[in-house]
Amino acid sequence: MTIRTVATQPIAGQKPGTSGLRKKTPVFMGHHYLENFVQSIFDVVGAQGKTFVLGGDGRYFNDRAAQVILRMAAANGAARVIVGQGAILSTPAASHLIRLNRTDGGIIMSASHNPGGPDEDFGVKFNMPNGGPAPEAVTEAMFKRTTEITEYKVVEAQDVDLSRVGRTSLAGMVVDVVDPVADYAALMEGLFDFGAIRAMFAGGFRMRMDSMCAVTGPYAVEILENRLGAARGTCVNAVPLPDFGGMHPDPNPTWAKALMDEMFGADAPDFGAASDGDGDRNMVVGRGIYVSPSDSLAVLAANAHLAPGYARGLKGVARSMPTSAAADRVAEALGIASYETPTGWKFFGNLLDAGRATICGEESFGTGSDHVREKDGLWAVLLWLNILAVRKQTVAEILAEHWAKFGRNYYSRHDFEAIATDKADAMMGALRAALPGLKGQVVEGMAIAGADDFAYTDPVDGSVSTKQGVRVMFADGSRFVLRLSGTGTEGATLRMYLERYAAGPGGLDLDPQQALAPVIRAAMGIARVAEFTGRTAPDVVT
Ligand code: VG1
Numbered sequence: 001m002t003i004r005t006v007a008t009q010p011i012a013g014q015k016p017g018t019s020g021l022r023k024k025t026p027v028f029m030g031h032h033y034l035e036n037f038v039q040s041i042f043d044v045v046g047a048q049g050k051t052f053v054l055g056g057d058g059r060y061f062n063d064r065a066a067q068v069i070l071r072m073a074a075a076n077g078a079a080r081v082i083v084g085q086g087a088i089l090s091t092p093a094a095s096h097l098i099r100l101n102r103t104d105g106g107i108i109m110s111a112s113h114n115p116g117g118p119d120e121d122f123g124v125k126f127n128m129p130n131g132g133p134a135p136e137a138v139t140e141a142m143f144k145r146t147t148e149i150t151e152y153k154v155v156e157a158q159d160v161d162l163s164r165v166g167r168t169s170l171a172g173m174v175v176d177v178v179d180p181v182a183d184y185a186a187l188m189e190g191l192f193d194f195g196a197i198r199a200m201f202a203g204g205f206r207m208r209m210d211s212m213c214a215v216t217g218p219y220a221v222e223i224l225e226n227r228l229g230a231a232r233g234t235c236v237n238a239v240p241l242p243d244f245g246g247m248h249p250d251p252n253p254t255w256a257k258a259l260m261d262e263m264f265g266a267d268a269p270d271f272g273a274a275s276d277g278d279g280d281r282n283m284v285v286g287r288g289i290y291v292s293p294s295d296s297l298a299v300l301a302a303n304a305h306l307a308p309g310y311a312r313g314l315k316g317v318a319r320s321m322p323t324s325a326a327a328d329r330v331a332e333a334l335g336i337a338s339y340e341t342p343t344g345w346k347f348f349g350n351l352l353d354a355g356r357a358t359i360c361g362e363e364s365f366g367t368g369s370d371h372v373r374e375k376d377g378l379w380a381v382l383l384w385l386n387i388l389a390v391r392k393q394t395v396a397e398i399l400a401e402h403w404a405k406f407g408r409n410y411y412s413r414h415d416f417e418a419i420a421t422d423k424a425d426a427m428m429g430a431l432r433a434a435l436p437g438l439k440g441q442v443v444e445g446m447a448i449a450g451a452d453d454f455a456y457t458d459p460v461d462g463s464v465s466t467k468q469g470v471r472v473m474f475a476d477g478s479r480f481v482l483r484l485s486g487t488g489t490e491g492a493t494l495r496m497y498l499e500r501y502a503a504g505p506g507g508l509d510l511d512p513q514q515a516l517a518p519v520i521r522a523a524m525g526i527a528r529v530a531e532f533t534g535r536t537a538p539d540v541v542t
């Protein structure tokens with residue numbers, strides 16, 4: 001077997017964002033693009049004698065990219081790669097395999113909630129031996145490497161047969177093709193009371209699980225239908241397709257509209273859920289009631305002890321800064337620590353590793369725990385099912401009781417997509433410049449108590465991350481946050497996060513958009529959104 005050393009040149013822009021390097025698929029398929037980035041990963045983390053996990057969400061180019069990465073891993077001296085059958089692994093399943101097999105990390109091929117296909121998005125990210133996304137210092141080193149790269153290594157070989165489970169080899173490197181679902185399903189079975197959930201389904205409980213033609217399909221069918229006895233057909237859009245069937249696999253009320261319509265229609269099932277491209281996100285819906293991700297995190301934290309895997313209680317709860325403070329109130333009531341981190345799951349890794357937090361969540365439909373080091377869509381669905389099975393109440397009843405006890409953090413996110421980058425940057429620049437003068441102003445009848453650009457000092461390793469989002473806090477506890485997305489591949493997406501607290505007992509049943517109306521007006525005005533971008537209304541509301 002020949003190892004070829006191929007001369008190459010740096011390609012501009014290979015800078016990982018919130019979660020890995022994401023680009024349009026044709027860009028990733030371009031000359032040396034994938035090769036340069038993968039070689040930069042290996043140059044930074046070292047491959048000689050190491051074992052890695054490899055898999056992706058099955059989107060277009062997933063299969064061919066996997067073959068390239070395998071050939072490059074072999075050429076760089078890796079001892080072994082554990083790869084999901086068909087090069088498929090959900091992100092949480094990949095995280096689990098990295099930990100279970102005590103490997104040196106893994107490469108995940110995914111652009112997550114971004115659409116897939118020849119003209120859509122592709123992505124690659126590296127996860128550390130703890131199973132979590134590489135922290136900023138590591139991704140920065142990889143990016144730096146892409147700017148200096150002069151060659152990459154690849155073996156000349158035919159494709160590895162990834163269609164069958166079993167051991168094979170490539171130029172002396174062991175390749176273990178594994179069932180993508182089995183180990184993950186076993187992990188779930190150890191955390192949750194499958195008996196109680198099975199009994200609930202046997203008693204007529206009905207569910208709709210929408211995998212949006214993305215990676216969770218096989219996981220959902222195996223766990224929900226085969227192991228838990230949910231009716232056949234509970235899982236829809238359950239076959240992963242290279243273009244996700246043309247869907248936008250982002251589980252929110254806009255893109256999972258079919259599920260929303262069903263859950264709000266006549267004869268709605270008891271419970272609905274959807275997941276994203278790579279299976280780390282979840283949306284949860286009750287019959288006739290939408291659960292905002294921030295509320296979902298709070299409810300899961302308050303009730304996790306009802307599941308066997310969390311019966312001993314939680315060590316702490318962590319949320320990303322733009323996520324509502326609902327989870328903080330639960331943590332306070334439980335007498336446990338709460339943490340506020342920048343956006344992106346990589347910031348939870350240290351807290352989970354250090355045993356400071358057990359459950360983490362983001363407003364962007366991400367919840368997870370210390371069972372892996374990624375957010376985990378099906379995990380959240382199963383924890384909800386476990387809670388429903390124990391409490392024997394509806395989702396609406398559980399939410400009503402939660403708000404009655406803790407008050408309600410009305411919450412919404414408004415996304416303004418595909419804004420010209422220079423306009424978005426100018427708007428954020430002007431807002432940042434205005435921050436020092438905001439305190440004390442009264443806007444929409446609300447006094448501004450403070451305004452800053454969020455900076456985070458990791459309590460475990462002391463690393464500092466700055467400019468993580470502008471926040472404007474009002475005296476009544478309301479706030480808004482503005483930041484630009486770090487996962488998009490076209491122009492800029494402005495994310496506007498809106499929050500208002502109602503202590504109750506009255507006023508807990510408003511439409512969130514109504515309850516938030518003054519905060520929305522304040523945010524649009526203070527940030528001068530229309531003036532800078534020409535936009536007066538968001539593209540997506542969650
Ligand atoms: C978005 C979300 C963030 C999430 C990230 C990755 O990032 O806001 O909370 O961690 O996507 O999710 P951004 O920078 O676009 O706001 V996934 O499911 O795409 O890995």
Ligand code: CO
Binds near residue numbers: 276278280281
């Ligand atoms: Co995802």
